[in-house]
Amino acid sequence: MNKFQSFGWEINPNLSDSKTSFPSLNKDIKTDWLIIGGGLTGLSALNQLKKQNVSDTITMVDASKIGQGSSSRNSGFLVDSTLNNGATTISSIREYKEKYALNLAGISELKAIVDENRINCDWSANGKYHAAANKSEFFKLKKFYNLLMKIGISCEEFHQDELSNLLGTNFYKYAVKTNGGILLNPQKLCLRLVPKICKGIDVYENTKIEKFDIDQGTSAYTNEGFKIQAKKIIVAINSWMPELKIKQDSSMPLILTSSITRPLTLKERLVLGNPKPWGVLSAKPTGATLRYTNDYRIMIRNTSEPHFEHNFNYKKCIEKHKKGLLRRFPQFPDIDIENSWSGFISVSRNGKPVFGNLDEKIFFAGAYNGGGLGLSVLFGAAMIDSALKIKNSRLNLVASFPQANRLPPFPKIAALLRLKLDQIFGSNEY
Numbered sequence: 154m155n156k157f158q159s160f161g162w163e164i165n166p167n168l169s170d171s172k173t174s175f176p177s178l179n180k181d182i183k184t185d186w187l188i189i190g191g192g193l194t195g196l197s198a199l200n201q202l203k204k205q206n207v208s209d210t211i212t213m214v215d216a217s218k219i220g221q222g223s224s225s226r227n228s229g230f231l232v233d234s235t236l237n238n239g240a241t242t243i244s245s246i247r248e249y250k251e252k253y254a255l256n257l258a259g260i261s262e263l264k265a266i267v268d269e270n271r272i273n274c275d276w277s278a279n280g281k282y283h284a285a286a287n288k289s290e291f292f293k294l295k296k297f298y299n300l301l302m303k304i305g306i307s308c309e310e311f312h313q314d315e316l317s318n319l320l321g322t323n324f325y326k327y328a329v330k331t332n333g334g335i336l337l338n339p340q341k342l343c344l345r346l347v348p349k350i351c352k353g354i355d356v357y358e359n360t361k362i363e364k365f366d367i368d369q370g371t372s373a374y375t376n377e378g379f380k381i382q383a384k385k386i387i388v389a390i391n392s393w394m395p396e397l398k399i400k401q402d403s404s405m406p407l408i409l410t411s412s413i414t415r416p417l418t419l420k421e422r423l424v425l426g427n428p429k430p431w432g433v434l435s436a437k438p439t440g441a442t443l444r445y446t447n448d449y450r451i452m453i454r455n456t457s458e459p460h461f462e463h464n465f466n467y468k469k470c471i472e473k474h475k476k477g478l479l480r481r482f483p484q485f486p487d488i489d490i491e492n493s494w495s496g497f498i499s500v501s502r503n504g505k506p507v508f509g510n511l512d513e514k515i516f517f518a519g520a521y522n523g524g525g526l527g528l529s530v531l532f533g534a535a536m537i538d539s540a541l542k543i544k545n546s547r548l549n550l551v552a553s554f555p556q557a558n559r560l561p562p563f564p565k566i567a568a569l570l571r572l573k574l575d576q577i578f579g580s581n582e583y
C-alpha cells in the first residue's frame with residue numbers, strides 16, 4: 154500500500170489545530186470491537202456504534218493517518234444523480250432509481266453527521282454540471298437529461314454562451330446541471346470530524362492490519378506483529394480490501410491525482426466574470442473533474458490509473474493538470490498550483506459496491522466506484538446495523554443493493570487499456 158505524503162486541499166495553518174494525531178499500537182490488545190480504517194466509512198461506523206450506547210470497548214486502527222486517506226482527498230462532490238456510474242452505463246430506469254435512492258440516503262446520512270457535530274466544511278447546495286467540450290459526448294448528456302426529466306429529477310441544460318458566463322470558461326460547449334448535488338471541502342470535513350468522533354476511543358495510527366484469524370477466536374495482526382483480539386471486526390479500508398483478501402476478485406484500486414491553484418485575486422475573478430462557486434464533472438467517465446471553490450481556487454483532477462507498484466509518475470500528473478487548466482483558462486497561462494495530491498478509489502466491473510460479512514464476525518463495506526463521499530457514511534453505519542442485527546430501512550437499502558461482480562481476468566491491464574483508449578478518443582475532455 155502506497156502512502157502519499159502530500160496532504161490535499163488545505164495548507165491553511167488555521168486548520169492545523171484540528172490535525173489530531175494518535176499513537177501507533179505497540180502491544181497485543183483485546184477489544185470488543187475493532188474498526189480497521191479511519192476514513193469516512195470507519196468514522197461513520199464508529200459514530201453509529203457510539204450512538205448505540207454499547208458499553209463494549211472499541212478500538213480503531215489505521216495504516217496511515219485517521220481521516221487523511223481518500224475521504225479527505227476527494228473532489229468534494231456529494232452526488233445525488235450520477236451520469237457515469239463506475240464501469241457501467243445507465244441500463245434501466247429501475248436500476249437508476251435504486252442508485253439515486255442510495256445516493257440520497259448517503260447525502261442525508263452525511264448531512265446528519267455534519268449537523269450533529271456542527272462541522273463547517275463549506276457545505277453548498279450548488280448542484281453540479283455534467284459537461285462536455287467534445288460534440289461526440291453530447292448524445293450521452295442529452296440521454297442523461299431525458300432520463301432525469303422522465304424520472305422527475307430537477308435539472309437544466311446549458312450551452313456554450315451560458316456556460317461561459319456561469320463558469321468563466323468557454324471550454325465547455327454543452328452541460329446538464331443537476332440541482333440536487335452538494336459541493337463541500339472534504340478535508341475540512343474530515344479534519345474537523347476526527348477529533349469529535351474519535352473522542353474517548355482507543356485509536357492507533359500507522360498501524361496496518363496484515364491478516365485476520367477467524368478460526369481460533371477473531372484476531373487481527375498488525376505489520377509490527379501485534380495481535381488484536383476482538384469480538385467483532387469492522388473492515389473499512391475501501392480500496393485495500395483485496396490486500397486483506399476480502400472479495401479480492403470484486404474490486405481493485407485506481408489512483409486519482411488532483412491539483413489546486415492559489416486563490417484567484419479579485420482582478421482575476423473579474424476576468425472570469427466573477428462566477429459563483431461551481432463543480433463540473435466530465436461526460437467522459439475518465440475525463441476531468443473541476444471545482445471553482447468558495448475561496449476562489451480552481452481544483453482539477455484529470456488523471457486516473459491502475460495501481461502498479463513503482464510506476465507512478467506524480468510529476469507527469471501535475472503536468473497534465475497544468476495543461477488541463479490552460480485549455481480551460483488560457484487567460485491565466487502561469488497560474489500557481491498551490492498543492493497537489495493523490496488518493497485511491499476502489500472500482501468494480503459493474504460499478505456496484507461490496508457489503509457483507511464473514512461468519513457474522515468480520516463485517517466489510519467498500520468499492521464505491523469514485524462516488525463514496527455519501528455512500529461511505531451510509532455503508533459504515535449499515536455495517537453496525539448488520540453487526541448488531543438492527544433491522545431498519547438503512548440496512549434494508551444497503552443490503553438489498555446489487556453487489557460488485559467478478560473482475561475480468563488481468564483487471565489492471567483491462568483498466569489500463571480502457572483508460573488509454575478513453576484518452577485517445579476523448580482527449581478534449583481532459
Ligand SMILES: Cc1cc2nc3c(=O)[nH]c(=O)nc-3n(C[C@H](O)[C@H](O)[C@H](O)COP(=O)(O)OP(=O)(O)OC[C@H]3O[C@@H](n4cnc5c(N)ncnc54)[C@H](O)[C@@H]3O)c2cc1C
Pocket residue numbers: 154189190191192193194195214215216217218219220221222223224225226227228229230231232360361362363389390391392393396397409410411454495496497498519521522523524525526527529
Ligand atoms: C482524488 C479523488 C477524488 C474523489 N472524488 C470524489 C467525489 O468528488 N465524490 C465522491 O463521492 N467520491 C469521491 N472520491 C471517492 C471517495 O473519496 C471514497 O469513495 C471515500 O472517501 C471512501 O471512504 P473510505 O473511508 O471507505 O476510504 P478511505 O478514506 O480511503 O479510508 C480507508 C482507510 O483505511 C486505511 N487502511 C487501508 N488498509 C489498511 C490496513 N490494512 N490496516 C489498517 N488501515 C488500513 C487507510 O489508511 C485509510 O485511512 C474520490 C477519491 C479520490 C482519491
